[in-house]
Amino acid sequence: MTRQRIALLLAALVAASGVLPLVLLAVLGLQILRQRGERSSQEALQAIAEQAAARIATYIAQQREMLRAVGMAVGNQADAPRRLADVSLDAPSLGKLRVVSVETPRAAWPRALEPDQIATAVRGTEVASETYIAELSPAMDVCVPSARPGSALCTTLDLLELQRQVQRIRVGEKGYALAFDRTGKLLAAGSGAMRAAVLSRDPVAESPLAAALLTGTPAPARLRNGEGLDVLAGWAALPALGWTIAVEQPAEEALRGARTALGLLAFGAAVTLFLSISVGYLLVRRMLTALELEERFRTAGKIAAGVTHDLGHRLTILRQIEELAAMNDPDYLPRIRESLASEVATLRRFVTDFSDLTREAKPQDFLPIELNTFADSVLAGAQGYAREANVALEVQRAPSELWVRGDRYLLERAALNLTRNAIEASKPGSRVRLRVDRSDGGAVLAVEDQGAGIPPDRIATLFESFSSTKRSGVHLGMGLPNVRRIVAAHGGAISVKSKPGAGTTFRLSLPVNGSQSSSPSAPATMP
Amino acid sequence: MWGPLGELAPMGDNEALSSIAQPWVFERLLNLDATGQLKPGLAARVERLSGQRVRVELRRDATFSDGSSVTEEDVVRSLQAGGVQVIQSGGGLIVAPLDSRSPVDALLLEARIFRQSDGKFVGSGPFAVVSQTDMELRLTRRIPQAGHVNEVRVIAYPTPRDAFAHTLKGDANLITDLESRWVEFFRGVPSLQVIHGTGRTTDAIAFNVALPRSERVQLARALESQRVRELAYASAECAESSGTPDGDGIVAAGPVLRVLSWGPFERLALATRRALSDRGGEISHVPPQDIVPRMKGRNFDLVTVRPLRWPPSAMALVWRTGAPHNFVGYSNPAVDRAIDEGDWPAAESALREDPPAAFVCTRDHLAVVDVRIKNPVLGPYDVLETLPEWEIAQ
Numbered sequence: 001m002t003r004q005r006i007a008l009l010l011a012a013l014v015a016a017s018g019v020l021p022l023v024l025l026a027v028l029g030l031q032i033l034r035q036r037g038e039r040s041s042q043e044a045l046q047a048i049a050e051q052a053a054a055r056i057a058t059y060i061a062q063q064r065e066m067l068r069a070v071g072m073a074v075g076n077q078a079d080a081p082r083r084l085a086d087v088s089l090d091a092p093s094l095g096k097l098r099v100v101s102v103e104t105p106r107a108a109w110p111r112a113l114e115p116d117q118i119a120t121a122v123r124g125t126e127v128a129s130e131t132y133i134a135e136l137s138p139a140m141d142v143c144v145p146s147a148r149p150g151s152a153l154c155t156t157l158d159l160l161e162l163q164r165q166v167q168r169i170r171v172g173e174k175g176y177a178l179a180f181d182r183t184g185k186l187l188a189a190g191s192g193a194m195r196a197a198v199l200s201r202d203p204v205a206e207s208p209l210a211a212a213l214l215t216g217t218p219a220p221a222r223l224r225n226g227e228g229l230d231v232l233a234g235w236a237a238l239p240a241l242g243w244t245i246a247v248e249q250p251a252e253e254a255l256r257g258a259r260t261a262l263g264l265l266a267f268g269a270a271v272t273l274f275l276s277i278s279v280g281y282l283l284v285r286r287m288l289t290a291l292e293l294e295e296r297f298r299t300a301g302k303i304a305a306g307v308t309h310d311l312g313h314r315l316t317i318l319r320q321i322e323e324l325a326a327m328n329d330p331d332y333l334p335r336i337r338e339s340l341a342s343e344v345a346t347l348r349r350f351v352t353d354f355s356d357l358t359r360e361a362k363p364q365d366f367l368p369i370e371l372n373t374f375a376d377s378v379l380a381g382a383q384g385y386a387r388e389a390n391v392a393l394e395v396q397r398a399p400s401e402l403w404v405r406g407d408r409y410l411l412e413r414a415a416l417n418l419t420r421n422a423i424e425a426s427k428p429g430s431r432v433r434l435r436v437d438r439s440d441g442g443a444v445l446a447v448e449d450q451g452a453g454i455p456p457d458r459i460a461t462l463f464e465s466f467s468s469t470k471r472s473g474v475h476l477g478m479g480l481p482n483v484r485r486i487v488a489a490h491g492g493a494i495s496v497k498s499k500p501g502a503g504t505t506f507r508l509s510l511p512v513n514g515s516q517s518s519s520p521s522a523p524a525t526m527p
Numbered sequence: 528m529w530g531p532l533g534e535l536a537p538m539g540d541n542e543a544l545s546s547i548a549q550p551w552v553f554e555r556l557l558n559l560d561a562t563g564q565l566k567p568g569l570a571a572r573v574e575r576l577s578g579q580r581v582r583v584e585l586r587r588d589a590t591f592s593d594g595s596s597v598t599e600e601d602v603v604r605s606l607q608a609g610g611v612q613v614i615q616s617g618g619g620l621i622v623a624p625l626d627s628r629s630p631v632d633a634l635l636l637e638a639r640i641f642r643q644s645d646g647k648f649v650g651s652g653p654f655a656v657v658s659q660t661d662m663e664l665r666l667t668r669r670i671p672q673a674g675h676v677n678e679v680r681v682i683a684y685p686t687p688r689d690a691f692a693h694t695l696k697g698d699a700n701l702i703t704d705l706e707s708r709w710v711e712f713f714r715g716v717p718s719l720q721v722i723h724g725t726g727r728t729t730d731a732i733a734f735n736v737a738l739p740r741s742e743r744v745q746l747a748r749a750l751e752s753q754r755v756r757e758l759a760y761a762s763a764e765c766a767e768s769s770g771t772p773d774g775d776g777i778v779a780a781g782p783v784l785r786v787l788s789w790g791p792f793e794r795l796a797l798a799t800r801r802a803l804s805d806r807g808g809e810i811s812h813v814p815p816q817d818i819v820p821r822m823k824g825r826n827f828d829l830v831t832v833r834p835l836r837w838p839p840s841a842m843a844l845v846w847r848t849g850a851p852h853n854f855v856g857y858s859n860p861a862v863d864r865a866i867d868e869g870d871w872p873a874a875e876s877a878l879r880e881d882p883p884a885a886f887v888c889t890r891d892h893l894a895v896v897d898v899r900i901k902n903p904v905l906g907p908y909d910v911l912e913t914l915p916e917w918e919i920a921q
Contacts, residue, residue, distance in 0.1 A: 085810075089758055089797040136688060136709055164711065192716030196695035199688050 007288055011280025015273055023269040030265060034258035038232065041254040042221040045171065045234030049247040052169055052177055053236035056162055060241060063093060063157050064142060068126070070097065071144045071153035084153075095158050100143060101151040110141030110154050118143065121152035130242060131181050133198065137163050138179075138187045163188040166245075175249030178204075182242030184211035191248075194226045206233075210244035213237050222251065310350065317343055353479070361407045361489030368513050369411065371402040371443050375434045378412060382419040390428035393419070396435040402443045403513040406490045411510075414483040418447040418506045421479065425451035425504065438512070442492070445508045453500040462496060483508075531661045532683045537641035537648050538608055545664050547703070548681055550912035552592070552666065553639035553650035556583055556602065556622075559908040563838035563871075565632060569597065569640050569651060576621065578869035579631045584619040592655035592669055593644045601642050609638030628850055630843030630866060636908055653915045654679065674918050676900075694719070700897035703910055707764040713895045724892040724905020726766065729836040730759075730792065732799050732829050733822070733855045733884040742781065743882050746829075749778045749802055750885030758798035765888035783808035784828040789818040792831035795887065799829060822854040830855070836889060838908065839871035846874075846883055857883035 074083045084097040100109060102122055109118055112129035121127045121143030129141040138159035143152040162179065166188035169177035176190030184207030186198045197204050204226035209219040219235040231248040238245070252259075321339045324332045375395045386393040415434075422432045430450040437444045454462065463484045480494075487494045491511050498504035533543025537553040558568040567573050570583040589597040599620065603613045606622060611634050614621045624631050641648045649655070654666040664681040671677045682699060684690040691709070694702045697718055713719050732750050734743045749755075756765050785808045788796035793812060800807030808828070813821060822830055835841035835852065843866040844850050848858040859881050865874035892910050896903045901918040905911070 085797055086801065089794060089801060092794075133688070136691060136712060160708065167711065167715065190715070192695075192713075192719075195712060195716060196692050199692035199695065 004285070007281050007284040008277070010284045011277045014280050015276030019269060019273050019276055023265070023273075026265050026269075027262070030258060030262050034255060034262070037258045038222075038251075038255055041249065042232050042234060045175070045232055045247045045249060046221075046236070047234065048169065048171060049177070049234040049236040049245045052165065052247065053238050053243070053245045055165060056179075056243065056245070057238050057241065059162060059165070060140075060157075060159075064126070064128070064144065066091065067094060067097075067142060067153065067155065067157075068144045070094070071146045073147070074153075076146065076148035080148075093158050093161055095139075095155040097153060097155045099146055099148065099151050100154045101148075110143065110156055112139075112141040112156075113143065113154075118152070118154075121145070121154065122150060124152075131159065131187055133187070133201070134158075136199065159187075166190055169247060171247060171249045172253050174253050175247065178206060178210075178246045178248065180207065180210035180244040180246070182211070182214060184208055184244075187243070191225075191227070197226065206246055206248075209235075210246060213244050214239060214242065219246070314343060314346065353482075359410060361410050361486060365407055366405040366490075367408060369404050369406055369408055371404055371436045371445060371510075372397040374408070374411070374415070375436050375445060378415040378419055379434055381412065381416050382423065385420055386423050386432065389423050389426065391423045391426045392429075392431040393423070394431065394433050396433055398436040398438060402436060402438055404443050404490075404510040405513045406510065407486075410486045411490065414486045414508065415445060415447070417479045417483050418508070422447050422449035422451070422504070422506075425449050427451065439509070441512065442509045443512050445510070446505055447508075448503065448505045450503040453502055453504055454496070454498040455500060459496060459498065463494070530683060530685075532659070532664055532681060533661075535648075535656060535659060535664060537605070537639040537650060538637075544683060545659070545681060547909075547911055548654070548656075548664055548666060548679070549639060550652065550909045551654040551679065551915055552652045552656060553641050553648070554589070554652050555636065555639055556606070557581075557635045558912075559636060559838050561907050563840070563907070565635070569602070572619075575869070578867045579627065580621060580623045581631055581635070582616065582619050582621050589651045591642050591644070591649045591651050593642075593649045595642070595644075597640065597642075597651050602640055604642075605640040606635075606638050610634055611638055627867075628847055630840050630847070632838070632840035632869070633844045636838070636840075668915070674921065676914060676917055676919065679914070694895060700900075701894060701911075703892070703894040703905075705893040705895065707890070707893060708761055710893050710895070718898055719895050720898045720900075720903070722894050722896055722903045722905055724894070724910065725837055725907065726890045726892050727835055727837040727841070727906075727908070728833045729886045729889040730795055731832050731834055731884040731886045732786075732795070733832045733834075734882070735825055735828050735830075736855055736857050736883070737825065738828065740881050742779075744880075745778060746784075746803075747879075747882040747885040750799060751887060752802065755795075755798045755802050756888055758801060759795040760888050760890075764890060766891055778803055778806055781806055786810045787818070787821055787827035787830040788812045789831065790815050795831050799831075819854050823856075825856065832884065834884065836886070839875070840866075840869070842866065842871070842874055842878070846878060855883060859883075 070084070070087050074080050074087065077083060080099060084099070088094060088097055098104075098108065100118065100122070102119070106115075110129065112132055113121075113127060117127040117129075124145045126142070126144045128143075131138050131140050133139070134156060140157045140159060141154070142157055143154040146153045166177045166179045167190050169175075169190050177188075178186060178190065178194065179188040181187050184203060185201050186194065186204060186207075189195045189198050194204060196202075205224060205228075206219075206226060209223070213219045213235055214237050219233065221234070222230070222232050225231045225233075225248055230251045232251050232254045233249075234247045236245045237243070317339065321336055321343070324339075325336050372395075375397065379393055379395050383393055419432065419434065426432055426449045432450075433446075433448045435444075435446040435448060437446065463480050484494050487508055487510070493509045495507045495509070496504065497507075530544060532545040535543070535545040535548055535552065537549065555568040556570045557565040557573055560566045565573060565575075565581075567583075567586075569586055569589055571586040572584040574582045576582055585597070585599060585602060591597060591601075599615060602620065603615070606613050606620075607625075610625050610629060611631070612623045612625045614623075622631060622635065624634055639650065641650050643649075647656075653668055653670075655669050657665040657667050659665070662683045666679045666681075668675070668677040682693075684693060687709075690699070690702055691712060693699050695713070695716060710721050713721055732746075734746060738746070784803055784806050786796045786799055788810055789812065796810045796812070800810055811827075818830070821827060822832075832855075834845045842862075845852045846857055846859070846862055847853065847866050848860075848863050859877060861877035861880070862874050865871070865877055892905045894903075894905055894910070899920045901920050903917055904913045906913075
């Protein structure tokens with residue numbers, strides 16, 4: 001994992017753990033606020049509807065009261081027609097007032113009142129029609145008792161003022177009021193788009209709800225209106241008039257505050273998260289750089305200590321060889337030659353160890369490797385060393401071919417490293433086995449020895465760099481860490497089992513190359 | 528619109544609803560500008576020789592909708608049909624009224640240029656009639672113009688309620704001749720806009736000319752008062768320029784005055800009677816067709832009327848001695864003289880000195896039009912004469 005990815009991940013983790021819980025809490029709070037906002041909007045609409053209904057009821061009551069007063073004051077005077085005309089001039093909403101009696105021709109009756117209603121009115125009982133649309137505005141025919149016996153004062157109340165009142169009701173920018181008659185038909189509409197239905201008398205979406213409200217069925221506080229908009233609504237009924245008032249506001253507008261807050265919060269959270277991650281990323285990168293620098297110095301120190309120790313040892317031997325050579329004694333010449341050859345071999349291994357450290361495994365270079373054949377190759381490579389140590393080296397093959405993919409050179413360096421360690425740890429006459437096996441869906445190359453085993457306290461740090469305790473002068477302590485690095489780069493793992501006195505087993509687990517068949521014709525990977 | 532349309536013709540029945548389309552189909556020799564002055568229409572050049580004589584030169588590129596060119600003969604014939612005397616004079620035409628009591632300006636504004644082709648009237652205006660029935664008149668622009676109205680359907684609905692409902696539904700894009708109280712119905716409708724234009728008439732109370740001048744002056748002062756306007760009309764219904772400055776509202780004692788009324792003037796008649804106080808007498812509300820005979824018979828003291836007030840030259844049609852619309856028989860030599868000289872301010876002043884009527888309320892033309900029309904303007908003479916210039920938002 002690169003330093004950038006580590007930095008990013010760490011920053012994101014820290015930011016998320018800090019900001020996200022706060023955001024979640026805020027979202028929860030806002031949702032609660034939104035619900036409360038909706039409820040409070042509905043309550044406000046309900047209150048407006050009730051106020052409007054009360055105003056309308058008062059207005060109608062006032063008109064009728066005024067009519068009654070006129071009926072009593074003017075009805076039986078000789079100049080009643082002129083006085084009534086003057087009343088109409090002063091109070092246009094009262095309409096054209098006229099005294100009606102049983103002799104009055106039907107054409108002069110208010111158009112919405114039936115003969116039995118007129119007869120009732122003439123007998124001295126107030127009667128009123130249902131509201132209807134006269135020409136362009138709502139109207140209501142009313143007859144009240146007149147002071148002149150056998151007659152009634154009748155008129156068509158012009159309810160244009162009510163239409164104006166309904167049209168004047170505004171809630172927010174888009175909220176409006178509607179007034180319905182007993183059948184649910186619109187009498188007045190604050191919404192311009194719905195006003196055509198007032199004149200056409202066509203039912204709208206709210207019509208059945210309005211009619212039902214008068215019979216006691218509650219109307220919904222949220223619905224789709226006549227234009228198909230999602231609206232919040234408040235309702236009020238005027239049972240005496242047979243009217244229903246609805247005040248509606250598009251939900252989108254009514255809940256805009258909560259939605260805006262939610263949007264702002266989401267935006268704020270995203271910005272905060274982004275800033276946190278950005279700042280965190282920069283800080284973590286800086287810290288990682290510092291750590292890496294420190295780690296490098298530490299590593300360089302360890303390498304220097306190891307190199308100093310190992311090369312010092314080699315220098316001591318070379319100085320002794322130099323002293324032998326200085327004696328110019330021909331008898332020592334073979335010994336000098338052998339010693340020099342040994343030291344050159346040792347220094348070559350030394351260089352090879354360093355060289356292994358610089359080589360990276362690149363997946364694009366991986367090739368199929370048959371693990372049994374690979375184990376044979378490793379055996380061949382380590383056979384000379386085993387022979388020198390008088391250790392028997394053998395391969396226990398898997399029952400069938402077992403293919404993996406990898407950098408053959410690096411894997412061989414890793415396997416040889418384990419094999420040579422095993423040989424070094426073995427007593428003369430003992431045996432080291434390379435065992436190839438399939439386990440848990442993966443391929444395993446195990447290196448088993450019969451040596452003294454590794455003390456348990458060493459196991460934990462076995463794969464750490466420069467931790468070798470052999471310090472024989474030929475080990476940098478980079479072997480096992482390097483093996484682990486190589487195996488990890490191949491998507492595998494290394495493990496160790498050891499028991500003091502009972503030997504040690506290192507297991508290299510590698511992913512099986514599934515696409516490679518176990519065909520015997522598959523090419524061998526060893527050169 | 529509501530009611531049958533009637534036939535679209537260049538002359539004759541101006542009360543027919545189809546006459547709204549006249550200015551789109553039939554051009555005038557001269558048009559009116561916003562200040563009330565004549566400007567060239569089908570004429571290329573206009574020169575006033577005297578109050579009643581005007582010299583015009585014709586535009587040479589004009590054609591009728593059947594493709595034929597507009598000739599001087601067509602113009603002469605059209606003007607003569609409109610009561611205008613025409614003399615051809617060195618590449619131009621000198622026009623004057625046939626009857627000197629009719630103002631040449633007003634006659635020219637009423638006279639439309641036409642030709643009869645296959646028994647039909649054709650005009651040189653931007654639109655031509657495609658089809659016509661009692662309920663629908665269909666017109667198309669002769670040369671389509673991008674971003675403008677290219678097709679017009681004048682639809683007659685049976686009742687105002689139908690007309691309003693269809694306009695609100697979007698079936699119609701324009702409705703005109705609205706009363707101010709009806710306009711409220713369209714306020715807040717997103718697809719429509721309300722537009723105003725100067726009204727050409729004024730609601731007035733005409734006096735029986737037998738009443739002494741001093742009494743008519745007093746009555747005019749009393750009836751042109753804010754109080755009368757407030758009683759008779761809804762607030763803001765009358766244009767600010769209505770009437771003369773407020774009178775003192777006092778009417779001296781005298782005989783009771785009878786008020787003759789008709790049609791839409793019931794409240795004005797009541798307000799008049801109220802303003803007359805003890806002198807306010809009986810109100811007779813008669814059918815519209817009875818009003819002119821009653822006026823000509825002088826069987827009234829006061830009568831509600833709606834005389835032309837715009838353009839200023841229109842007063843010649845109403846208040847000049849013997850003018851065609853002078854039903855009350857008003858005669859004032861000072862007014863006649865000013866009219867003959869085309870001096871409208873002087874004529875106005877003379878009318879105030881010896882008032883034939885109390886001018887109470889000039890109401891705006893009101894129309895509701897589709898909000899996509901960018902520059903809807905009413906008037907200055909015919910309500911919708913500028914429709915061909917209206918632009919449509921894309």
